[in-house]
Amino acid sequence: MERGNGKENGRRATKSIFRHPFSSFPLIVVLLILLAFALRIYRLDYQSLWYDEGFSVWLAGKDLATITTGDFNPPLYIYVLHFWIQLAGTSEFAVRFLSLFFSLLAIPLGYRIGKELFDPATGLMTAFFLAIAPLHLWYAQETRMYAQVTALSLLATLALIRALKGRRQAWLVYIVATIAAVYTHYYAWMLVAAQGAYVLWWVARIWSRRAWQRAQVLGAVARQPASPSLPQPFLFWLLSQIVLVFAVLPWMPFLIDHYRHQTLTYWPGKLSFQWVAERTFLAFSVGETLRGDLAQWAMIAFLTLLAIGVLGSLIRSRRSLDSVVFSTLLLMVPVVALYLIVRDRPKFAPRYLMIASPAFYLLAAAGLRAMWPRRSDGILVRIVGAVVTIGALAFLTTSAAQSASNMYFDPAYAREDFRGLGRFLEQNVGEDEGVLLLSGHFFPVFEYYYHRDNWIPVPKNPSPSPAITDVVTLEVADELDRFAANHRGLWIVLWQDEVVDPNGVVLALLDRAGERIPIDVTFHGIKLRYYRLPPTALFTSEIGHPLGLSPVPEVRLAGYDLLSEPTPADQPLDVLFYWQALAPMSRNYKVSLRLKDDQGLLWAMEDSQLAGFWYPTYRWTVGEVVLGRHPIQLPAGIPPGEYNLDVVFYAAEGNFRPLEIHLGRVAIDRPTTPPTVEDLAIPHPMTAFFGGLELLGYDLGTTETTPGGEIEVTLFWRAHQGPGIDRRLQLQLGDSIIPITPAYPMNQWRAGDVFRTRHRVRVPASNHGGVQSLQVAVFDNTGVAVAPPARLADVTVAVPHRRFDVPATISHPERVTLGSDVTFLGYDIESETVRPGEKIHLTLYWRALGPTDKSYKVFTHLMNVTIGMWGQEDSFPVNETRPTTGWLPGEVIIDPYEIKVDPAAPAGDYFIEVGMYDPETLERLPAVAGGQRLPEDRILIKGIRVER
Numbered sequence: 001m002e003r004g005n006g007k008e009n010g011r012r013a014t015k016s017i018f019r020h021p022f023s024s025f026p027l028i029v030v031l032l033i034l035l036a037f038a039l040r041i042y043r044l045d046y047q048s049l050w051y052d053e054g055f056s057v058w059l060a061g062k063d064l065a066t067i068t069t070g071d072f073n074p075p076l077y078i079y080v081l082h083f084w085i086q087l088a089g090t091s092e093f094a095v096r097f098l099s100l101f102f103s104l105l106a107i108p109l110g111y112r113i114g115k116e117l118f119d120p121a122t123g124l125m126t127a128f129f130l131a132i133a134p135l136h137l138w139y140a141q142e143t144r145m146y147a148q149v150t151a152l153s154l155l156a157t158l159a160l161i162r163a164l165k166g167r168r169q170a171w172l173v174y175i176v177a178t179i180a181a182v183y184t185h186y187y188a189w190m191l192v193a194a195q196g197a198y199v200l201w202w203v204a205r206i207w208s209r210r211a212w213q214r215a216q217v218l219g220a221v222a223r224q225p226a227s228p229s230l231p232q233p234f235l236f237w238l239l240s241q242i243v244l245v246f247a248v249l250p251w252m253p254f255l256i257d258h259y260r261h262q263t264l265t266y267w268p269g270k271l272s273f274q275w276v277a278e279r280t281f282l283a284f285s286v287g288e289t290l291r292g293d294l295a296q297w298a299m300i301a302f303l304t305l306l307a308i309g310v311l312g313s314l315i316r317s318r319r320s321l322d323s324v325v326f327s328t329l330l331l332m333v334p335v336v337a338l339y340l341i342v343r344d345r346p347k348f349a350p351r352y353l354m355i356a357s358p359a360f361y362l363l364a365a366a367g368l369r370a371m372w373p374r375r376s377d378g379i380l381v382r383i384v385g386a387v388v389t390i391g392a393l394a395f396l397t398t399s400a401a402q403s404a405s406n407m408y409f410d411p412a413y414a415r416e417d418f419r420g421l422g423r424f425l426e427q428n429v430g431e432d433e434g435v436l437l438l439s440g441h442f443f444p445v446f447e448y449y450y451h452r453d454n455w456i457p458v459p460k461n462p463s464p465s466p467a468i469t470d471v472v473t474l475e476v477a478d479e480l481d482r483f484a485a486n487h488r489g490l491w492i493v494l495w496q497d498e499v500v501d502p503n504g505v506v507l508a509l510l511d512r513a514g515e516r517i518p519i520d521v522t523f524h525g526i527k528l529r530y531y532r533l534p535p536t537a538l539f540t541s542e543i544g545h546p547l548g549l550s551p552v553p554e555v556r557l558a559g560y561d562l563l564s565e566p567t568p569a570d571q572p573l574d575v576l577f578y579w580q581a582l583a584p585m586s587r588n589y590k591v592s593l594r595l596k597d598d599q600g601l602l603w604a605m606e607d608s609q610l611a612g613f614w615y616p617t618y619r620w621t622v623g624e625v626v627l628g629r630h631p632i633q634l635p636a637g638i639p640p641g642e643y644n645l646d647v648v649f650y651a652a653e654g655n656f657r658p659l660e661i662h663l664g665r666v667a668i669d670r671p672t673t674p675p676t677v678e679d680l681a682i683p684h685p686m687t688a689f690f691g692g693l694e695l696l697g698y699d700l701g702t703t704e705t706t707p708g709g710e711i712e713v714t715l716f717w718r719a720h721q722g723p724g725i726d727r728r729l730q731l732q733l734g735d736s737i738i739p740i741t742p743a744y745p746m747n748q749w750r751a752g753d754v755f756r757t758r759h760r761v762r763v764p765a766s767n768h769g770g771v772q773s774l775q776v777a778v779f780d781n782t783g784v785a786v787a788p789p790a791r792l793a794d795v796t797v798a799v800p801h802r803r804f805d806v807p808a809t810i811s812h813p814e815r816v817t818l819g820s821d822v823t824f825l826g827y828d829i830e831s832e833t834v835r836p837g838e839k840i841h842l843t844l845y846w847r848a849l850g851p852t853d854k855s856y857k858v859f860t861h862l863m864n865v866t867i868g869m870w871g872q873e874d875s876f877p878v879n880e881t882r883p884t885t886g887w888l889p890g891e892v893i894i895d896p897y898e899i900k901v902d903p904a905a906p907a908g909d910y911f912i913e914v915g916m917y918d919p920e921t922l923e924r925l926p927a928v929a930g931g932q933r934l935p936e937d938r939i940l941i942k943g944i945r946v947e948r
Helices: 006-018 025-041 051-060 064-069 076-088 092-117 120-132 134-140 146-164 169-182 188-221 232-262 273-286 293-316 318-342 350-371 379-409 418-428 440-449 476-484 505-513
Strands: 433-438 455-457 489-494 515-517 527-532 545-552 555-562 573-581 589-596 602-609 625-632 641-651 659-669 684-690 693-700 710-719 728-733 736-740 754-762 770-779 790-797 812-818 822-829 839-848 857-864 868-875 892-900 908-917 927-929 939-946
Touching: 025 092, 025 120, 025 134, 051 064, 051 076, 051 092, 051 440, 064 076, 076 092, 076 146, 092 120, 092 134, 092 146, 092 318, 092 350, 120 134, 120 350, 120 379, 134 146, 134 273, 134 350, 134 379, 146 169, 146 188, 146 232, 146 350, 169 188, 169 232, 188 232, 188 318, 188 350, 273 293, 273 318, 273 350, 273 379, 293 318, 293 350, 293 379, 318 350, 350 379, 418 440, 418 489, 433 440, 433 476, 440 455, 476 505, 489 505, 505 527, 505 625, 545 659, 555 659, 573 589, 573 641, 589 625, 602 625, 684 790, 693 770, 693 790, 710 770, 728 754, 736 754, 812 939, 822 908, 822 939, 839 857, 839 908, 857 892
Parallel strands: 433 455, 433 489
Antiparallel strands: 489 527, 515 527, 545 555, 555 573, 573 625, 589 602, 589 641, 641 659, 684 693, 693 710, 710 754, 728 736, 728 770, 770 790, 812 822, 812 927, 822 839, 839 892, 857 868, 857 908, 868 892, 908 939
16 A cells, blocks of 8 residues: 555556456446445335334434434434434335445445555445345345445545555545444444554564665664654544544543443353354355355355455465455454454344455455466466356356345345234234233334324333343233223234233233134234233233242242143143242252143153243342243143142253252033044054044153162043043063052043043063063953954063072171061172272162062162261162062062262262152151161261272
8 A cells, every 4th residue: 555656647547447347347336336226225115124224213203312322332323313304204215214324335445445455446346245235135125224334434445445555635535434334333433443453563664674774764864763754644544533533532431331332132141253253254155145055155165265365365465464464454454353342142133243244355356366377377367267267257146146135035034014914913913902012112113104192112211222130020910900901902023022011921911811712814934913802801910829948959840830720731831930049049940840640650741941041040139029931731631630749959061969849739620622533642552442432642752671670651542422421451571460540530431532541550570471461451430341452563571580598698688678578688888988989889788678569779878977978879679670579478578779979979988878768759668777767768888988
């Protein structure tokens, strides 16, 4: 970017022009502007305004004072729009045309910058890329400031280039354009930083070269040290920065407030630089309306051209160093700066970096220019170079065309359809109905299309960019009550509702107070619901089932509610939890809801955070009551009846022992519509008739078991008669007869009912084993089979080796009775000295005193004398293979365990506590030795030593 003789520069430029196939470049620029105009005005008003655009138009309709303080962004664009709409009106076409104008302005500016930095051919290709860039097409049709700030940034950059070449009048243009840019969008400061970085590099380079030259001259003549002066353009630049700072001082309080507010308008998180850069360069390449392989290859092609542009320009001319450095800084400084801003608060969109996109196209254009063959190249090189260059340009143009086509015609890429929503509601909302906006901050665009006053936003007086801390609480019930008092129906418009109502408070209150009526209409990007309200509709935050439990010291479970009692079997079991934060929380807690029958069989479950997905516990405020909604999807064919509802409280990460809480009994009613056979998704379909009962199929938890083991059997039925017809069910496994009883009495089944019944079947301990046929039989109330048994499957029963003599080799014999069914005979231990991280090898010996119908678990805990537990291994006997229900009277069981010592265990004396407990109730079996019950029902194995 050196100064030179104007006439000589002009002669070189003219010759350069006629050496390339762009001899009539002024006309081509005009044609490119016309092409860009056609692409941008096509379907300009076809799509609805979306939220940001609606807000721009709404704010532009206010007075200048309100505009100044009404947005978190600088006000210049809204000022311009304010005066524009007074001339052109507020139609979609009119308000978007302003952005179209600024987008067109970028094209000749891009051309001039390319010409100034490189050559006319590069300028033309830069203008071409700007004309067809899908990202620029999109924002040329959006009523926002991005096209304006991009054009102003280009104007400031062009003025700076000329000013550094010694054209003093350009400094005034630079100052005015830069001030206008930063008053249009905050992120224009990033371009100012890029320009400043270049100026400092430029002056350092000039200064060092002049210093060296001056030193040579002075050293030869006077042998005196040199003291070079700063270049005059640098002094003008310093002065311009001072003017710029004073110009924006009035806006600094707003800037600081904006930065503080921005930290509250998005959730905490982490972004990688690679992700930001990839999203940015992908958008620069094909916009945000093209995905898949074509988009990726287009980005790769652009980045390849960028690399060629940098290297090729330097190879062709060392004088291009300034231009390459300037262009690279204009591209990368904003990308890096924005990443540093958003990496811990990931509110990012490629549009924030549109000011850097012209540099992206400029370097890509330089790459195309570098690939174009020179006259001095051989004929083959010239042909190959021309083909590759034209091919690359054709590919990028095709990618841009596909992206533009998606923007124009593909509904998947369309803006939210607030226009269609407004028209529908104006035609369908009754006089006694109201409209509720959730989240209420989109009211400006809603008001643009809906011209009645029977609506309210939630929350009231919403901010244009709501803070993530301002969430809807149960206090909204009073506001809903007041609004619903004059309405018998409510239309709920949902857009970004997860921001202000991440826990679904409003919808939960509506589902409880009203009746949701399905509506057969959709609007792109927007959800709509309708509720019919009874005359006595009451929105209340009262808790139906108070609890007052604290699973951890930081959280209190105040209670729960069911949205419908009883719940129809074809609808979710909707559970509402009322939580309260008692102290700040650093970890995220979760719950798992389990719906079980009286056999303990799990019918349905739902795992989620305590409240909404976007409201983890570490965001909670101490003292606030937080609603958590947990819809449990019920399996098709679940029988009516009462079930047990349990909740398991656990931490999403870290060392935390889950806590299970029994909430109570819940009622499941008959389905409003019986499920179809297809809804059941039967794993093993079949057909067998038992009078008026049809067996549709079955499912087995396993086909391999042991005596005392359990098999979960699911049977799928369809009733052809009833009610009043009694039936009894029986499973036959080999010579074992196992009666089963459906939880929902079969004499209440109606013709057409489709149910699944589930049964936990225990194989008798006396079963002789082998491959046995599992069959189901149906009997009437007199015990007579109504049809032959139906075979389900073959089950393998593996009988273990049994021993009934007590080994004489037990190293530590003892006699402790556990309950009435088990005797502890003693133990072996491989070593009583162990190191942290190693395993203790322990063998326990048991004897069965009699048959038991409970499968007990063994606990083995390594305990420090003073500090607690440092190792644990709880298991059903013999590595889960020998349940106590399969023991025969007098049988001796040898039961091995490996207890891993916690790596953090301190050195010292330890003991192992051993015993049995019921896994369903967690109650330990009474341990009795010598007629005395042992403390805490545990057997102590002492003398363990941990050494470090």
